[in-house]
Amino acid sequence: MNVVTPLPSQDDIKDIIARHSQLEGPLLPILHDIQSQFGHVPQMAVQVLADALNIGRAEVHGVISFYHDFRDAPAGRHVVKICRAEACQSVGANALADHALNKLGGEWHMTTPNGNITVEPVYCLGLCACGPAVMVDGQLEGRVDNERIDEILTECGA
Structure with a gap:
């Protein structure tokens, strides 16, 4: 957090x-x-x-x-980064990102109105063999599907 x-x-x-x-x-x-x-x-x-x-x-x-890691406004209590590199894209990262952004009702770098979640693109988390990959508050997770991203966003207070 x-x-x-x-x-x-x-x-x-x-x-x-x-x-x-x-x-x-x-x-x-x-x-x-x-x-x-x-x-x-x-x-x-x-x-x-x-x-x-x-x-x-x-x-x-x-x-x-x-540099994508610098932000000009405070992030939410939880930062969810979704890998946008080619290896993750090839196994569904774009659809995963679209799903997450639609669920949150926003776009990249947005923070939810309740201040709980900021969602950001990242260009390689180093889990290329386990894509699509996400990082939640510095913790890596591989093979994330729509069901798992929904769980993550709910756990973070979406």
Whole structure:
């Protein structure tokens, strides 16, 4: 289960930056640290990072938007990641994803209105021989079918 923490202040972000300032190319480690501590990278952090690292806001935003694991809003209490790689697609991952998204009434990266579940695509979980694969709160599960994804979503509070 994800832990929801209060929104960071600019001072919180500056403290994280200071911890990584000795690194060459510290942007990714800083972003990972922010997300680890706060569950997402808040919009206000973009300008603080740009100023501290002497780079443009567009560069910071580009890195955040390029990497799928960074999010700009807090995730739900449970994160369900569905593999979208070719091996899982070949054994029904697309239909599984469609089923899960339809059940939740949303789309990728959405969080259910009750805040319980965020569903995200992931491009390989390393269970290629056991697809379709999902990850629920960091726990891998293979050979997931519609019945099992329904159980998972119910267990997570859908």
